[in-house]
Amino acid sequence: MSVLPLVFTSGWASGVNAYAVVLLLGVFGATGLTDEVPASLQRTDVLVVAGALFLCEAVADKIPYVDSAWDAAHTVIRPVAGAVVGALLAGQSGSLSDLTAGAVGGSTALISHFVKAGTRMAINTSPEPFSNIVMSTAEDLGVGTLVTFAIFYPEVAAVIAGVLLLLGLVIVLFLAHRIRRFMRRRARRREEKRLAGAGLGPPPG
Template structure:
């Protein structure tokens, strides 16, 4: 059960950064390799039409997320899309045979598809909210020049996380540890930023 949970968690977290990458990676690997074998209810992810649509949506997302202001609008729209994708990714990944999981635990199978999907939604939503909160800070402190850099790093992380979740899910633990360490630092940085802006306003500066 642990490896299935890590696989699903890694894919859902990846969806929190980019909704389409984990679904596309899962679908491509399922269709063209033996790395992952999706169960009957999830084999539609390997359909060529689904893969084509995901590729187009990914292209739009990659461009939109790298433009200041547009990236904020995109994040608002993705508040629904990324958690949904995370639920699908967790559901498919946790129920699939992979190179490290030859017989998915019956726990997820016995609960039906909705529980793993719900878990994936919550994981992806958490990552998405952190990403959405961090982007305005990055844009403000870099005059917008940090948006494409941050977005590219997020996309690369999403690809890497998707592959790791399927091929070597134990490494997902490293991401979870990093997330736990990063969150307090980010919250402190955000609080400091607010205090600086408040102090600047009180001093008569326009911010």
Template sequence: MGIVEILGIATSVSLLSGWRFYLVVLATGIAMRSGYVPLPEHLESLAILANPWVMGIAAVGTLAEFFADKIMWLDSAWDTVHTLVRPIGGALLTLAVVDPSDPATQVIAFLLGGGGALLAHGGKASARAVVNTSPEPFSNVALSGVEDIATVGLLWLAYEYPVAAVAVALALLALCVALLLLARRLLKRLFFRTGEQTQHPLPPPPLP
């Protein structure tokens, strides 16, 4: 596995951790324990994810996130609590992927992994804040379901085809930036309309 493939996997894992950190840990642990993901020598540190205790904790977190992420406003509260958890977790996962013999690469991977997970987390949280303003509760459930399926599918693609992991990482990066820009535009429009209604309230109804 070359440096390009390793960086692609590391970036994909960090970005997906910003969406579903517990699910990424659990899915990776299951894949390793079943032998589906063979580890090169310098990735042996990731074998800790296949530990039964780690997988058990990740399973509890995945289950809790699965339900919390589909309830309006509770998902935003969950995202707020995990503002630190996801970036730190993404940084540590990325750190475990790169070659430990190069300290400079380790530092860069840690910073980029944390930054990527934070960017993905920001895109997810912003999109959820916009969706929560909609009176339709099923849109929240639909978006959460898409995130669940996309996380597992893209993680499998990155592990199964390391070369494609680079394209996955770039696509995720573009999607996260697009979500942030879209959320900023929609929230700005929403607050602008609210401000206009405050400044120009509707006239009172005529007296009978």
């Protein structure tokens, strides 16, 4: 059976929460629920690090503006994680080349990452913090549910991931004006901090 649907789904999920993907796949492999997961993802040290980083993301991802900073820092990490996980899954299965799987997983993760980051920018234009908490919790539950579903029904999970990816792109395009407003606000705050910092210096002689 081709591992491509699992690679695609794990790529989508990696763009949302790469640490949760590594943790879940590693646990599923270590507990014997699937033989699709390579031993490298089942190692205790990998699971411990992934678990610790997942907890960090679970907190940072629910704080307004901190979530966007976290997303910016993971612009490279998430696509790389999607590519590496995809290549490892392909190597374990042998039904797909590592290069193809890495390209699929990495590109899918990159797109879903930009959807997530763009959506958060739009949400951060709202003055209340509850929408961040709701969205972050929904994303965590969605990743956990879909990755688990992909282990048993990979084709169906891949279709769902594809629909979510397209829907996310449509939403981000619809919210583009809010995202631009968020970027302008952040640039203005940086400029205000720069000017305030300059005002604290000694007066010109």
